[in-house]
Amino acid sequence: MVRVLFLVPLGLYAQHSDTSLVNPFQSPDDRARGAVFFRSQCASCHGADGKGSGQGPNLTLGTFRHANSDEGLFKVITKGVPGTTMPGFSMNGREIWQIAGFIRGLNLSRMAEQAKGNAAAGEALFQSQNCLACHWLKGAGASRGLSLASIGSRLSVGEMRTALLEPSADVAPEYWHWQGKLKTGETIKGQRLNEDTFSIQVLDSTGRLRGIDKSDLAEQSLERKSSMPSFQGRLTEAQIGDLVSYLTTLK
Numbered sequence: 406m407v408r409v410l411f412l413v414p415l416g417l418y419a420q421h422s423d424t425s426l427v428n429p430f431q432s433p434d435d436r437a438r439g440a441v442f443f444r445s446q447c448a449s450c451h452g453a454d455g456k457g458s459g460q461g462p463n464l465t466l467g468t469f470r471h472a473n474s475d476e477g478l479f480k481v482i483t484k485g486v487p488g489t490t491m492p493g494f495s496m497n498g499r500e501i502w503q504i505a506g507f508i509r510g511l512n513l514s515r516m517a518e519q520a521k522g523n524a525a526a527g528e529a530l531f532q533s534q535n536c537l538a539c540h541w542l543k544g545a546g547a548s549r550g551l552s553l554a555s556i557g558s559r560l561s562v563g564e565m566r567t568a569l570l571e572p573s574a575d576v577a578p579e580y581w582h583w584q585g586k587l588k589t590g591e592t593i594k595g596q597r598l599n600e601d602t603f604s605i606q607v608l609d610s611t612g613r614l615r616g617i618d619k620s621d622l623a624e625q626s627l628e629r630k631s632s633m634p635s636f637q638g639r640l641t642e643a644q645i646g647d648l649v650s651y652l653t654t655l656k
Contacts, residue, residue, distance in 0.1 A: 426476040426479070428506050429502060431506045435502070435506050436503065439503035439504045439505070439508075439510075440507045442503060442507075443504050443508070446494060447504070450490065450491075461490075465511040465512055465561075466558055475509070478508060478509075479501055482505065483501055521646055522647035522649060524653075525651075526644075527651025530648050531648060531652075534640075540552065548612075549608060549610075549612060551580070556652050557654055557655040565652050565653070566645065566649055569635075569640075569645060569649070570635055570645070572630075572631040572633040572634070572635055573631045576630060580596060581597060581628060581629050581630070582594070582628040582632050583626075583627050583628075585622050586622070586624045587617075587622060593615060594609060595608050595609035595615070596608045602619075603618065603620070604616060605625075
């Protein structure tokens with residue numbers, strides 16, 4: 406009965422009104438319930454924190470490719486997205502709204518923390534610290550590190566601070582540090598981009614893309630840590646704040 410009460414009016418509302426339906430269940434208790442449902446139904450693809458995984462996109466950014474309103478989120482959750490791995494979920498209407506409310510709250514909690522430094526000073530630091538030796542931004546730099554083109558939308562203030570001070574605390578697999586020694590004696594270091602049964606593709610420390618047959622390897626190792634150096638001790642607390650402030654403007 407609950408499902409009928411909440412699902413049927415949604416369809417009627419969409420047919421007879423140009424105004425999107427607003428989530429009627431947005432209390433703290435509703436969002437807490439939504440968190441429980443999200444972690445049991447959605448976390449396997451989107452991650453327990455909503456930041457995404459190999460299968461599901463990041464849901465903490467506040468913008469969604471297939472939904473631009475509460476009603477749109479409701480429809481995506483109930484009907485899925487054709488042509489993708491996103492299925493529809495057969496839950497009652499209130500539970501769907503609670504999940505949608507929790508997802509909206511992910512972005513609100515990220516944006517609640519504001520950078521307090523000087524962005525102009527941070528931009529000067531960005532240049533002086535030669536960040537473009539590894540990162541790509543505004544048509545310049547290198548692709549060895551994470552692209553910073555929209556970093557201000559993808560990471561929160563706290564996440565940026567962690568990336569600067571403890572870069573190996575949370576490293577995506579594509580940025581793990583690979584090292585191999587060929588049977589010829591040559592040592593190769595860099596990022597492992599692709600690997601199959603017989604070969605491995607590496608972006609080496611010079612920026613060169615290398616295709617390596619595993620039969621040519623004498624040994625190899627993979628360190629699950631970032632090659633980015635820590636700024637702990639290299640920059641003052643105020644300078645870290647300035648650099649983070651600048652990075653938040655890159656959206």
